[in-house]
Amino acid sequence: MADPPPSPLLTLRGIGKSFLGVRVLDSVDLDVRPGEVHAVVGENGAGKSTLMKIASGVYAPDEGTIDFAGAVRSFRGPRDAQRAGIGMVHQEFNLLPERTVAENVYLGREPVRRGLVDRKAMLSRTAALLDSIGESSLPPQARVGQLGVARQQVVEIVKALATDARLLIMDEPTAALADNEVERLYALVRRLQERGMGVLYVSHRLKEVFDLSGRITVLKDGRLVTTVDTARTDADRLVRHMVGRELSSYYPARARPDEVGPVRLTVHDGGNRKLRGVDLRLRAGEVLGVGGLQGSGRSALARALFGAAPFATGDVRLDGAPVRLRSPRAAMRAGIAYITEDRKGEGIVAGQSVLDNALLASRALLPGAGRGARAARVRELLAAVDVRAAGEDQEIRYLSGGNQQKVVLAKWLALGPRILLFDEPTRGIDVGAKSAIHDLVRQLARDGAAVLMVSSELPELLGMSDRIIVMRDGRIAGELPAGAGEEDVVALAVGAAREAAT
Template sequence: MPQPVQSPSDARHAEDSPVLLRARGLTKSFVGHTVLRDTDIDLRAGHVHGLVGENGAGKSTLMKILAGVHTADRGVVELDGSPVVFHHPLQAQQAGISTVFQEFNLLPERTVAENVWLGREPRRRGLVDVDRMQRDTQALLDELGVTGLRPQQRVRTLSVAEQQVVEIAKAVSFDARIIAMDEPTAALADHEVGLLYDIIQRLTGRGVAILYVSHRLKEIFDLCETITVLKDGRQVASRPAAELNDAELVRLMVGREMSAFFPGPVAGTEPGQPRLELRGAGNGYVDGIDVTLRGGEIVGIAGLQGSGRSELMEAIFGVRPFTRGTMLIDGSPLRPRSPRAAVRAGLALVTEDRKATGLALNQSILDNALGPVRAVFPRRTGRARREVPGLLTNLEVAARALDQEVQFLSGGNQQKVVLARWLATDPRVVLMDEPTRGIDVGAKHAIYQLMRVLASEGVAVLMVSSELPEVIGMSDRILVMRDGVLAGELPSGSTEEAVLHLATGAAHQEAR
């Protein structure tokens, strides 16, 4: 697990570091709707400043004003004490402010070096000096402490984490003294987050100021000295991280106490008959899986990256079918050989990556919601078409209309559309792989409530999550995986230490 960043500034009070950028009273409206109002922020050399809030709170607007994408209607931005106004991102970059947006802006068929220096290629006798460009890129990678990434590699061959390194190297190449990072770990695996932590430590050690936007509270507390909270376009707090905790931060962001964040079972919900049973189930990724999942309960699966959590979900759903053992659905033997067969049997899978495998981004909300029904139960399409609008309303999907393309929705609303498309199939077992990844705390709470409602209606929910507070807060039982097998089971309300004890093998080592 990544360790909190220990920058040289940790030993001194924030006010001892010079303010590189100061913003006062920033206000921005679009078509008469104010999305950011009277917001102040100070970014200090060598410090990480966290920016948090629900989707629509104004975070992206603030970042885009600082990046030169938008111009504020009112307010002042000072750089080194002098007022500045940016009308284009290039102006901000030339002034030393770079932004790494959540959606990468890279050309996949070009090399790492070509992407870093795109439009600014060093030239010699009128031609691009490729050798110098690659040397300069390697120097940037060395400066960031990155190994295993070569300037001449094509971007399409890189992992998501490596592509993010390219974006950061590009930002640093502008001699950036201020770097804004928008949800930098949203698409990263757990083991890749540590690389980002290391890079941030190196950058702050050089005196770079980081503006860090994330929905992951652990990262905010690991990395940030100061946290600014936005809600409905207004700044509600800006405090040292040491003065806050998870519960207080959630209350500031959503206006409710942490104790109400993870809803308990709906009154009258009781575990029913077994919905899903696995006995000695296995394939090339998991082995010897024994699980009983009953209607009316939410069972969480915890474990470290690579422990087999997602592979188990995919085996149940027929993506990577079991090759041995027994699987029962409502007491009847079943070993689905494809997702289509699993859906016919009453299973649904909310995948880990909604954009890659959960949605057709260029299709409408309605077409996405009807997708599985059309593919597997075509005779139900007419009924589903009548029911889906009400389903989307109950999920509180915020959209202009049902014909709006899904790609233009926020992450939280996209995730709700994923849920709607599976609920339209009337599933008896819902498999959820990282159901709240990359969405704000308000949308998370709505999904938690939906999970409890499903359980109250007799649906069995099996959930994988990398966020231990989520697993502990939402699970009636917790299964812990390690190295493709079940390492143990824990009751509701178990501690994070107990989960990690099983996930890391510490319990096994102590028993020897």
């Protein structure tokens, strides 16, 4: 007979929370066992973040109880939760870039000897913690600001371990990681499991949820929908719980042959510091997908076409006429829009309103007269793409990722572009908002725009594209038709493709 599961490390029962009279959590139950990765999923606004903040002491629940390590707890703040043994790694890191790894790990808790900070002890303890999770190659004396995102995340995890955490809450831990860095995080999470730590893992990426978790809890509109064993469900059932529809309905129908128009953009033998010998054609009415591994030249291709890192060699033509796309402004004047992968850093101005963000491109290209008409047009577009906000004056930082992306799209649609370059259009967006973005992209193509879409998510790349080009080492490794499989894309990306695939 199988051994019974261990007693929960954390138990949340009947958790309720309201803000300004709005109910955001209603009677939610959840538990995490030692050595378990328990995933929490749901659309933006489902209540995931609020529940994690209650578990980590940021918020106090209005109703319900928190039981941790066999005792009922009432956390007065995050430090209380840390002392109890609960650590949290936020999507936005809380690190001091000018300080060392060791100084960040022991910030506010520095070991002291004879009244002074014992730096030797701090470095040795940090080194021991790093070694315990297989990260001994990270120097404790390295400055955090000089580390990549993946290693900064390791520092955040070690900070939690330094407080003797028994439960780690991870909020969208792979949102800013490259593909190869995700596998490294997987290995780290599994090491934490082996130590007996419980892990609460919040993610929009279903592949990660299925790869790592033992159980999955689904929230919707602040309520618990279900908790299931990962091995006993699949992506289609999970999505049905989250958004009330089948996974197969994620992607709209591809373009029919009669919906694809003439060639709008051609590049012959294009090259720059990151690209070589690029030849491509992009037609009106189609979605041309761009795949490849991280660093293969996917984003470099989009940036070259937008003039942000322009082609230094080769021939570029729009509607058959030669054109020089030497700057983003030149590309915008030519009717090209670029929806960047770095939405927070390059796509929006967080402290400005929804309306001001939607007007950014128009103001840059057409300053001066016509402001009233432009604002009226942008308001129509914000309504057309279904931006959900308290009002046009609300700061965009308070919108969900999906709604921020819709504002970015409205910003570019205000210029009436003929070519749209999407780089990771649904990164960091929940599954329901992804479907809405996919529908918008396909409708733009049906309305006659030519769409080039870069994506690192293979299901999205295959589901949305009418054709796919795969980048490798700054070149186009090959082209695949609609209906190609994941193995065909990967084979081209790693240089192991059959002749038939190219």
